[in-house]
Amino acid sequence: MIATILGIFGARASTRYSFPGKGGLIGLIMLPLVLPEIIVALSLLVVLLAIAVPLSLYTVILGHVLITTPFAVAILSSAFQSLDKSLEEAAYDLGEGPVSTFRLIILPLVAPGIISSLLICFTISLDEFIIAYFLAGADTVLSSYIYSQFRFPAKVPAMLALGTILVLVSIVLLSIAEFFRRRGIAKTGGKDTGGFL
Amino acid sequence: MSDKPTMIEFRDVHKYYGDYHALRGINGQIRAGEFFSLLGPSGCGKTTLLRTIAGFEGIDSGAVLIDGKDMARVPANERPTNMVFQSYAIFPHMSVGENVGFGLRRDPRSKAEKAKAVEEALEMVGLKGYGGRAAHALSGGQRQRVALARALILKPKVLLLDEPLSALDKKMREHMQVELIKLQRQVGITFVLVTHDQEEALVMSDRIAVMFEGEIAQLADPETLYRRPNSKKVAEFIGTMNFIPAQVISETGGQIEIEAKGLGRATLPADQCPAGRGDAPMVGLRPETLTLLYPGQTATDRSVDGVIDEVIYFGDMTYYDVYLGGTDVEVRLSMRNTPGRPILEVGSKVDVAWSPSALVLFR
Numbered sequence A: 001m002i003a004t005i006l007g008i009f010g011a012r013a014s015t016r017y018s019f020p021g022k023g024g025l026i027g028l029i030m031l032p033l034v035l036p037e038i039i040v041a042l043s044l045l046v047v048l049l050a051i052a053v054p055l056s057l058y059t060v061i062l063g064h065v066l067i068t069t070p071f072a073v074a075i076l077s078s079a080f081q082s083l084d085k086s087l088e089e090a091a092y093d094l095g096e097g098p099v100s101t102f103r104l105i106i107l108p109l110v111a112p113g114i115i116s117s118l119l120i121c122f123t124i125s126l127d128e129f130i131i132a133y134f135l136a137g138a139d140t141v142l143s144s145y146i147y148s149q150f151r152f153p154a155k156v157p158a159m160l161a162l163g164t165i166l167v168l169v170s171i172v173l174l175s176i177a178e179f180f181r182r183r184g185i186a187k188t189g190g191k192d193t194g195g196f197l
Numbered sequence B: 001m002s003d004k005p006t007m008i009e010f011r012d013v014h015k016y017y018g019d020y021h022a023l024r025g026i027n028g029q030i031r032a033g034e035f036f037s038l039l040g041p042s043g044c045g046k047t048t049l050l051r052t053i054a055g056f057e058g059i060d061s062g063a064v065l066i067d068g069k070d071m072a073r074v075p076a077n078e079r080p081t082n083m084v085f086q087s088y089a090i091f092p093h094m095s096v097g098e099n100v101g102f103g104l105r106r107d108p109r110s111k112a113e114k115a116k117a118v119e120e121a122l123e124m125v126g127l128k129g130y131g132g133r134a135a136h137a138l139s140g141g142q143r144q145r146v147a148l149a150r151a152l153i154l155k156p157k158v159l160l161l162d163e164p165l166s167a168l169d170k171k172m173r174e175h176m177q178v179e180l181i182k183l184q185r186q187v188g189i190t191f192v193l194v195t196h197d198q199e200e201a202l203v204m205s206d207r208i209a210v211m212f213e214g215e216i217a218q219l220a221d222p223e224t225l226y227r228r229p230n231s232k233k234v235a236e237f238i239g240t241m242n243f244i245p246a247q248v249i250s251e252t253g254g255q256i257e258i259e260a261k262g263l264g265r266a267t268l269p270a271d272q273c274p275a276g277r278g279d280a281p282m283v284g285l286r287p288e289t290l291t292l293l294y295p296g297q298t299a300t301d302r303s304v305d306g307v308i309d310e311v312i313y314f315g316d317m318t319y320y321d322v323y324l325g326g327t328d329v330e331v332r333l334s335m336r337n338t339p340g341r342p343i344l345e346v347g348s349k350v351d352v353a354w355s356p357s358a359l360v361l362f363r
């Protein structure tokens, strides 16, 4: 959720404006994508401990925002890029201000990208284990909960069932996300420039 | 014509993109109710200049006035101009009717009145009854009409069109040229058209500004541009022109006597001699001002003998390349293929009629 909102701003900024250090900044945002998750989790843990933030669900959210933002930025950048700049100008030209132009023209046209970004970020976050395991502290997160329950043989069948459900939910969500992304592109008449599936 | 009031005025407009000097001191006026074209090769700054009128590009110095008002502090959404974009910029997530009615959102009229205005605008561009269709499923020609209706429904003082016909095929383009001229006469709004197609500009415009490299080279009506181009560059860009090396013999009180290779001497009045630029003197003449004399015909003005070097048959016309008067000066001339005018063969000796009044001296 948060990642997507950040992603909207990030992608919008990165496709429309150029500013010094833009390449570096985008690189930094994208960094968690290429780093092994365990490194992200560990380094985050070290930092959090160093500044003495108690581990809780909030720190898990922070970690998840960090690793899902790159996905959101990537998906939304492609959505913003396939948007013809003259559509915005046409709205100005016809008398609208910047805010109503964003609401009436830009938002509806990148909506499929936003939905697909939301779904993908949610899926990633749902299945994520390492960060949840390291940063949750005393709070319970679904993925680490499953892991902890495996220690009790009696609970294994139930956990296997839960795992299967998770896999299915993930597949369904990702398919829906891809569907929205493709439909958005078809509707705006743009070219398909990459994607995750 | 010239008593029409001024609608748009450029006062020494300069515009930079970083280091690149895109507009280099644009001056000129566009009159109310005229069909005006900005013509020039790709990259000369036509779109940039059009966008300074719309308010999408700021300028670095000078002023753009619309209807007497300096536009420096007026943003695009408050200017009395509307634009038809090169890509048409039809909102793909809306119906045709919603697109056309988009600009009426702030209009205080009732829903029913607005719907009527949309229907009228669609009718004007020949899309009556298309209001409910999805905009993203239209053909190129239809999109263009939607873009026109969407811009005209606001009754702007100026309609700006950026290469609106370049995406259409030749037949459709010629059809739309006529449609646009009719539409402009009907609504009486000032049209400013950007095009790189000189024929299109000549056909459609009341007046044309020919641009090269960020400057207006000549601003005139189509006939003046064609018959009296003010430089070799303009002459080359518009239509075909023969250039013949010449010498200036004498200049007396506006009259200039020249000697052109292969043609001989002629005295030209000042209006056939645009200001000099320090180039080697040349006279220019259009192919249709030269006439092949068939047996029994005599020249009404002057004539020169020649030899046909090339024959190019076009159906209604034939182009002949002819060496003049035993020299290496070759000119192209065009003859309409009317009955009694056989197509002549390469190598034939011919007489070519010409007139000093068709010459322009470039130097």
Ligand SMILES: Nc1ncnc2c1ncn2[C@@H]1O[C@H](COP(=O)(O)OP(=O)(O)O)[C@@H](O)[C@H]1O
Pocket: B017, B020, B022, B040, B041, B042, B043, B044, B045, B046, B047, B048, B049
């Ligand atoms: N936004 C821009 N940034 C930098 N250079 C630009 C920009 N827009 C246009 N130019 C440059 O300015 C020149 C004029 O462009 P333009 O007005 O689009 O030409 P035209 O419409 O006559 O083909 C070109 O050399 C083009 O590369």
Ligand SMILES: [Mg+2]
Pocket: B046, B047, B048, B163, B194
């Ligand atoms: Mg252009």
